[in-house]
Amino acid sequence: MSGAPPGGPAPPRPAPPARAPRAAGADGARAAALPPASSDDRGDLVVVSPDVGGVARARAFAKKLNDAPLAIIDKRRQSHNEAEVMNVIGEVDGKVCVMLDDMIDTAGTITKGGEILRSYGAKSVIACATHAVFSPPAIERLSSGVFEEVIVTNSIPVRPEANFPELTVLSVANLLGEAIWRVHITSSINSYQQL
Numbered sequence: 067m068s069g070a071p072p073g074g075p076a077p078p079r080p081a082p083p084a085r086a087p088r089a090a091g092a093d094g095a096r097a098a099a100l101p102p103a104s105s106d107d108r109g110d111l112v113v114v115s116p117d118v119g120g121v122a123r124a125r126a127f128a129k130k131l132n133d134a135p136l137a138i139i140d141k142r143r144q145s146h147n148e149a150e151v152m153n154v155i156g157e158v159d160g161k162v163c164v165m166l167d168d169m170i171d172t173a174g175t176i177t178k179g180g181e182i183l184r185s186y187g188a189k190s191v192i193a194c195a196t197h198a199v200f201s202p203p204a205i206e207r208l209s210s211g212v213f214e215e216v217i218v219t220n221s222i223p224v225r226p227e228a229n230f231p232e233l234t235v236l237s238v239a240n241l242l243g244e245a246i247w248r249v250h251i252t253s254s255i256n257s258y259q260q261l
Contacts, residue, residue, distance in 0.1 A: 110189060112137050112161040114154075116179040124166050137163070139179045150178070159187035169197035170218065173204035180212040190214040197221050198235070200228050208232065 112135045115124035121138055128134040137156025163183045170176055170193070180191040191213050198218035208216050209230035217234045218224070224235050248255050 110161045111135075112156065112158055112163055114139060114156075114158070114163045114165045114179070114183065116165055116167050116175050117141055120167060123168070127164075127166050131164075134164075135161075137183075139182060141175070141178070154182060154186050158183050160189055163188045163191045165191060165193050167193075167195045169199055170195045170204060170208070170216075171199040172201050173207040177207040177210070177212055184212065192217065194218070198224050198228075200224065204228075205230055 111131060113124050113128040113131065114137045115121045116139050118138060118140065121136075124138075125136055128136050135156065137154055137158050139154055140152045142150050142152055163180075165176055165179055165183070167176055176193050176195070180193065183191050192215045193208070193213045194217045196219050198220075199222060205228055209232060213232055215234055216230075216232050217236065219236050219238045221238050224233070245255055247253075
């Protein structure tokens with residue numbers, strides 16, 4: 067059955083397969099997922115947290131981008147799914163702003179954040195999120211011209227009618243496959259997340 071005699075040593079485990087290119091991950095779309103930028107744009111990059119609660123996530127993402135500068139949008143939430151943006155902490159004038167959040171539901175927070183970044187002089191705004199919930203009116207807000215690109219993963223399948231020109235959907239298949247493989251061979255998932 068297993069190829070090992072009863073009570074004998076277990077057969078050796080197979081070697082792990084060659085690693086496939088990494089997909090965007092659960093940290094809100096990995097640095098490699100950003101669109102190629104000219105060398106001029108890379109010096110102008112700033113990672114933006116859309117609220118104070120996302121600062122740790124944005125800081126970790128900025129570290130993956132060669133310690134890119136960090137900015138924070140200070141906002142006050144009036145009610146559930148509705149945000150009022152107050153001001154920006156950090157320098158965004160003339161910068162390519164990469165806003166990073168865990169999910170986009172109605173897109174109110176991230177769109178108002180993009181608008182205020184534009185009003186503070188941002189050269190362009192890219193929105194990144196792990197989970198694309200896209201409750202109405204998210205598509206209208208995200209395709210309104212505020213963002214150069216909206217990057218999400220397929221952790222929640224994006225409906226065909228939810229596609230719009232600025233949308234880029236990245237697969238989490240390699241990330242999940244690698245995690246499953248590591249569990250199977252009793253390897254560390256933690257070390258994979260830190261790569």
